[in-house]
Amino acid sequence: MTDTAKVLIRVENLKKNFNNDNLHVLRGITEEIREGEVVSIIGPSGSGKSTFLRCLNLLETPTSGKVFFEGVEITAKKIDVDKHRQKMGMVFQHFNVFPHLTVLDNITIAPILEKKIPKAQAEQKAMELLRQVGLEDKAKEYPRRLSGGQKQRLAIVRALAMEPKVILFDEPTSALDPEMVKDVLDVIKRLADSGMTTVIVTHEMGFAREVSDRVLFMDAGVIAESGTPEEIFQHPRNPRTVEFLSKVL
Amino acid sequence: MLELIQDVVKIWAKYSDVFLNGLWGTVWISLVTVILGTVLGTLIALLKLTNVKILTWIVDIYIEIIRGTPALLQIYFFWLGVPKLLPMLELSNTQWIVVALIVNASAYIAEVIRAGIQAVDKGQTEAAKSLGMSNFHTMQRIVFPQAIRNILPALCNEFIVMIKQTSLASIFFVGELTTAFKTVQSATFLVIPPLLISGVIYLVLNWGLSQGIKVLERRMRESD
Ligand SMILES: Nc1ncnc2c1ncn2[C@@H]1O[C@H](COP(=O)(O)OP(=O)(O)OP(=O)(O)O)[C@@H](O)[C@H]1O
Ligand SMILES: [Mg+2]
Helix, strand or coil: CCCCCCEEEEEEEEEEEECCCCEEEEEEEEEEEECCCEEEEECCCCCCHHHHHHHHCCCCCCCEEEEEECCEECCCCCCCHHHHHCCEEEECCCCCCCCCCCHHHHHHHHHHHHCCCCHHHHHHHHHHHHHHCCCHHHCCCCHHHCCHHHHHHHHHHHHHCCCCCEEEEECCCCCCCHHHHHHHHHHHHHHHHCCCEEEEECCCHHHHHHHCCEEEEEECCEEEEEECHHHHHHCCCCHHHHHHHHHHC | CHHHHHHHHHHHHHHHHHHHHHHHHHHHHHHHHHHHHHHHHHHHHHHHHCCCHHHHHHHHHHHHHHHHCCHHHHHHHHHHHHHHHCCCCCCCHHHHHHHHHHHHHHHHHHHHHHHHHHCCCHHHHHHHHHCCCCHHHHHHHHHHHHHHHHHHHHHHHHHHHHHHHHHHHHHHCCCCHHHHHHHHHHHHCCCHHHHHHHHHHHHHHHHHHHHHHHHHHHHHHHCC
């Protein structure tokens, strides 16, 4: 990853209010994510990390400001958001796997329906992905038979099946039993190391330090500090960052 | 007591075809009402879920009017009122009454369907949208199949309500079970025996249905 890599996501003065503009959750964020970059977002609860991430693929509609993806302003009117979302995977804290579909169908449904990939081809690809995360023998099972860690690996693979340009993770290990956290983090790390552009909101400071190219510290709706893991964790300049790190480390 | 049983047996022997015709009337009217009421109710629920202000507003008014006025008044409206307003629509009395019952059912069923859809975890929609699935596919392939589990039992209960509701049509002598009672009552001047026969048929019908619902609910729990 170098500074010359192409900008994949650009955010300009992004603001998001809730409750009829009474709650200002994002107060003007300008940021760039480059191709291949691994960016961790840390910060106190309620600082707007999830909201920021969800604005990137427009699961939340920004109150004002612009989001560009591959140079296209996706916040513009009359944009086919679905088409762009196909290239932005997302993994949720609570997995959100589809309980009424088998593991295999969870993975193939979107590629078959939205990218018109032939079923056989989609299933072959899905099996390959399942092998990579050690779930190939679960293909015909329903998600209720999976552990939390397995569900989350399924959710990651489901996102990968669309061949996205970036994957957004929102606290992917927060709902997991401690013994399952490592498996999921390993999958994410492998993905990040393979060059996948990754944005991850996390409370796993050790992980953020290890995998990130850059760390964003969010506080009260703004990015209060941004830098390499070294800069943020070893030499934080903003007193808010110092205070936050002193509580979580 | 013995006399009553004798009367019942006698009346059944003589008028069983009237009651069976009535049963058939009740069954087909409630079936048609539930099926078309479900189609209309689904459309109404989907309109409401579009979150387009003007649409949800119209739907709310529609549902409030129907749930806030007696079904009998609605039947009068369609039977007597609508032909005055729209003379080009030439329907028989029975057809108007069925239309009224369908409209009435659609409001209740719309609420059942809306509640069933909204009970599906929002994360499911978000996951589908994050994969780039269209709104239509998200509804059709992700939300609706999960909502059906909430909707189906409630819909069957609505069916039982409808079976009882069809008795309102007897006011206009549309041949169903309550009309059968009135026919036999006025032919024989007996009240209790034909009342018993009609009542038992309703009971058996609805008891059978509610047993069916229980089986359905158990199946759904098991397949969970
Ligand atoms: N849909 C919503 N409606 C109203 N308020 C919301 C909504 N979503 C988020 N908020 C509020 O916005 C603020 C920021 O929420 P957000 O989930 O982005 O924080 P976060 O940094 O991800 O916190 P956490 O670490 O607890 O996940 C919170 O005060 C939250 O209550
Ligand atoms: Mg959050």
